[in-house]
Amino acid sequence: MLIDSHAHLLKEEFGEELEKELEKISKSSVKIVNNIGYNLKSSEEAVRLTARYEFLLAAVGVHPYDIKDFKLNNAIENVYTLARNKKVMAIGEIGLDYFRDISDFREQRKHFKDQILIAKELGLPIIVHSRDAFEDTFNIIKETSYFNGVFHSFDYGIEEAKEVLDRGMFVSFSGMLTFKSKDKLREVAKIVPLDRVLFETDSPYLAPVPKRGKRNTPLYVEYVYRTFAEIRGIKLEELEKIAEENFVRLFNRSKNFINGRHYVQDS
Template sequence: MKIIDTHAHYDDAQFDEDRDLLIQTMLDNDIMAIINVGCSIERSEESLRLAQRYDNIFAAVGVHPEEIYGLADNYIDILRGLAQNKKAVAIGEIGLDYHYENFDRDRQIKVFKEQLALAKELGLPAIIHSRDATEDTLTVLKDAAPLKAVMHCFSGSAETAKEILELGLYISFTGVLTFKNAKKAVAACEVIPMDRLMLETDCPYMAPTPHRGERCISSMTAYTAAKLAEIKGISVEEAISACNENAVRFFGLNIT
């Protein structure tokens, strides 16, 4: 069964050598659709260009918390313009990242809130990135509720998952779910209802076991799907079809 990869970065330089051949081969074989997610204004434009070239590639436009420095004052207007594109299906990825030293917490929160407001204004779902910033992320999301959003690359606890679910959000898993040390993510996955789950790669990063550390591609979502099915005690087909349905409904994908 073909899979929808709801979060990929094919604009990344790691795909410069074989981007088009790789994407076409996957769409011809095991991948139904891909959402290419922007991290900056430039990479959001790149995502749209990619989406323009393939029927079943869609784009998210947004500024990642690590890309907020040097942002133009009118960046929201620029994003609003990009989001008018028919292939733009979400605002993302946006959020908070306190992983590296010297991050500007207040500025990250401000830009996160502004982009969430844009998503609401446009009636688009938001793709949320949160690293080492669970508490602040939840506070911002609670303030912005009700909200149509997905917590991407989730690796948090079951307790955090429950809080996110209470806000009405979806949760998506990358290859992290297959990692040996991902006990927390597995426990979280157990408590998430099937109608709130989605599959993603975050490629070229987060390749699942047994490809951990390699360049990740959308086809590897199959390993994450198999793990999800195992956790839920259902068939791989059931897991994939439920996640695909959720993705189509959540992002309003018009797959041909």
């Protein structure tokens, strides 16, 4: 079975076509989609949607672009409350983004750390977004000594990957792995231990080749799996099994849902 470990189904790119998309996914070989919140509203909605679709899981958190949410009262309490839902797998997407000058960097660091501490208290993994900010991202994680998590849509080099992996964290590959320009990322794919890897679409963004430029969808996650399987010279079916085990190991709570109907059907 295929798992999309990271998608944003609540982005406006899906809009009114979301239900249609969810129906398509429910009939596909993609058996689990981890729908990731990026602000309070999308986090709430992601949790709500899990009740309607068995294959949907969720993560709750505030992305560095949306940290204005923290000016609202109770942002932290809201994340806490939402995270209690059993279909919430992680705190995320949280992190640092110095590539776009959208939010104050100092505030990003503060809210990143605060959210890691929520995860730590609840024992939930973190889903980390990090762009042009590896050192600060990793330093903050080190300050909290909480390494239970994944660097999603990984786009750094081998050195950074090794630091992340040495601390026991996971690395997740997106459609970027298929991009012509991403030789450096394919080098990372060659060395990452197979028990520490996840795959995602980051929909609606980063559609993999040959769908590049289109709105991405969890339905395209297979292209990411296939590219990685090719790089490592392993069978797709084997990789699917590995990725599933990794997903359950990182996102503990998912075992209650993966072992349900879909799992039995496929095994």
